[in-house]
Amino acid sequence: MKYAIVTYGCQMNSADSGLMAAVLDGSGWRPAESRDEADLIVLNTCSVRERPEHKAYSLLGELREWRRSRSAAVLAVSGCMAQRAGEHILARAPHVDIIIGTRHFHRIAELAARVSRGERPLVELGTDDDPSDWRCGAAAAVAAARLRAFVPVIRGCSNFCSYCIVPRVRGSEASRAAHDIEREIESLVSRGTREVTVLGQNVLAYGRDLPEGLTFAQLLERLEGIDGLWRIRFTTCHPRDVSDGVVRAIAGLSKVCEHIHLPIQAGTDRLLEEMNRGYTTEHYLDVVTQLRSRVPAIAISTDMMVGFPGETEEDFCRSLRLYERIRFDSAFTFAYSPRPGTAAAGRPDQVPRQTRLARLSRLIELQNQIAIEVNQRRVGEEVELLVDGTAHRGRGLLSGRTRTNKQTLFAGDTHLIGTLANVRLVKAHLWGFMGELLVQGQTL
Numbered sequence: 001m002k003y004a005i006v007t008y009g010c011q012m013n014s015a016d017s018g019l020m021a022a023v024l025d026g027s028g029w030r031p032a033e034s035r036d037e038a039d040l041i042v043l044n045t046c047s048v049r050e051r052p053e054h055k056a057y058s059l060l061g062e063l064r065e066w067r068r069s070r071s072a073a074v075l076a077v078s079g080c081m082a083q084r085a086g087e088h089i090l091a092r093a094p095h096v097d098i099i100i101g102t103r104h105f106h107r108i109a110e111l112a113a114r115v116s117r118g119e120r121p122l123v124e125l126g127t128d129d130d131p132s133d134w135r136c137g138a139a140a141a142v143a144a145a146r147l148r149a150f151v152p153v154i155r156g157c158s159n160f161c162s163y164c165i166v167p168r169v170r171g172s173e174a175s176r177a178a179h180d181i182e183r184e185i186e187s188l189v190s191r192g193t194r195e196v197t198v199l200g201q202n203v204l205a206y207g208r209d210l211p212e213g214l215t216f217a218q219l220l221e222r223l224e225g226i227d228g229l230w231r232i233r234f235t236t237c238h239p240r241d242v243s244d245g246v247v248r249a250i251a252g253l254s255k256v257c258e259h260i261h262l263p264i265q266a267g268t269d270r271l272l273e274e275m276n277r278g279y280t281t282e283h284y285l286d287v288v289t290q291l292r293s294r295v296p297a298i299a300i301s302t303d304m305m306v307g308f309p310g311e312t313e314e315d316f317c318r319s320l321r322l323y324e325r326i327r328f329d330s331a332f333t334f335a336y337s338p339r340p341g342t343a344a345a346g347r348p349d350q351v352p353r354q355t356r357l358a359r360l361s362r363l364i365e366l367q368n369q370i371a372i373e374v375n376q377r378r379v380g381e382e383v384e385l386l387v388d389g390t391a392h393r394g395r396g397l398l399s400g401r402t403r404t405n406k407q408t409l410f411a412g413d414t415h416l417i418g419t420l421a422n423v424r425l426v427k428a429h430l431w432g433f434m435g436e437l438l439v440q441g442q443t444l
């Protein structure tokens with residue numbers, strides 16, 4: 001019996017898909033080479049904007065025939081859209097067998113077996129945090145250990161930004177016990193993982209809900225002590241929660257990489273307030289200044305949204321000016337998409353779609369210009385790469401990531417894959433760099 005998983009959305013969803021794959025592997029399933037070959041297809045969905053939902057529905061439409069022609073097949077929809085739309089999915093796509101929310105995906109094998117016995121459809125949407133989900137997550141991640149691994153440490157979000165569906169579909173914040181995280185990473189490392197990205201919708205909120213009251217900075221300190229682990233990354237960070245302890249951890253802990261993803265979302269105080277972000281532009285600039293003064297090499301990336309309800313041309317231009325001043329290394333940029341049930345979706349002053357898209361193009365153009373300039377300024381630097389494979393672009397080249405999370409390609413022998421290599425950055429691109437391998441400080 002073979003399975004295929006199609007993943008939409010963020011890294012948390014990718015981590016969840018990895019977990020489902022490992023659970024299925026452990027129950028005798030095997031990954032399918034193609035959809036046609038699969039007996040079980042899971043769509044692990046995203047609800048954050050309209051587009052990923054459309055994509056999922058359109059794939060469900062395409063899979064109607066696949067499901068109809070196989071009486072023993074199983075079609076499952078998991079993740080955030082499943083949590084949001086629930087049984088409504090069945091009205092649009094009655095050929096779906098399983099709807100599984102954001103807290104029960106580890107039960108995929110058990111649910112698929114029940115469908116095979118004739119029980120369908122099955123809908124599992126409870127939102128209580130289930131600790132078995134965490135344990136199972138650890139076992140699964142370890143089974144799939146790779147050079148670089150994602151490790152969720154806090155699930156859910158308790159923030160309620162006025163545009164965002166995530167707290168509604170992922171529930172409130174729930175942190176994992178620190179020793180479970182350490183054990184998981186130690187097992188990953190014993191199987192070859194060298195870099196972990198510690199994940200959460202708001203990773204800096206880690207520990208607040210734990211009885212022992214640990215902070216995120218303290219978690220980083222504990223992870224720093226894991227032998228054989230080379231690099232620690234974390235994402236994503238709410239600007240309100242960047243404490244002095246976090247800045248000190250990035251500056252002082254040798255394994256913690258010099259990169260922070262710090263979503264700004266908007267560039268005027270009125271918009272930030274209406275978004276319920278809980279910080280001002282001044283606070284954001286202050287955090288950036290502190291980070292750059294204490295960690296000079298740091299790369300800062302962001303998320304930015306345009307066309308939030310009530311955003312005027314003047315607001316937008318002011319946002320662009322602030323944006324230009326900060327000079328982000330890279331950015332995920334979005335046109336606002338109304339999400340049913342959120343406060344902003346109910347506002348009468350929605351910005352027309354065309355205007356939102358036109359502003360998005362202007363923002364992207366500006367960001368591309370800044371990103372290439374920022375990268376050009378780093379040409380000539382000697383940096384450490386974690387070499388993770390051969391390059392997709394540029395045949396015969398190896399690919400690695402700098403500590404600042406920039407892709408860098410260079411010529412070198414494949415035995416370097418999985419090691420740390422020093423390179424000099426020789427040419428800047430929008431996507432990263434071309435580099436030259438250094439051996440004992442010399443170019444080869």
Ligand code: SAH
Nearest residue numbers: 163164201236263303304305334335336337
């Ligand atoms: N927890 C993270 C964000 C997770 S969602 C944070 O607060 O930074 C990822 C990004 O999607 C957000 O940063 C935001 O820029 C974007 N986003 C969220 N809701 C959106 C919406 N309704 N329309 C458009 N973009 C949205």
Ligand code: SF4
Nearest residue numbers: 157159160161164166
């Ligand atoms: Fe959404 Fe805001 Fe939570 Fe991020 S912090 S997931 S944008 S509610």
Ligand code: F3S
Nearest residue numbers: 009010046047048080
């Ligand atoms: Fe999407 Fe859910 Fe992630 S809504 S962005 S998959 S948390």
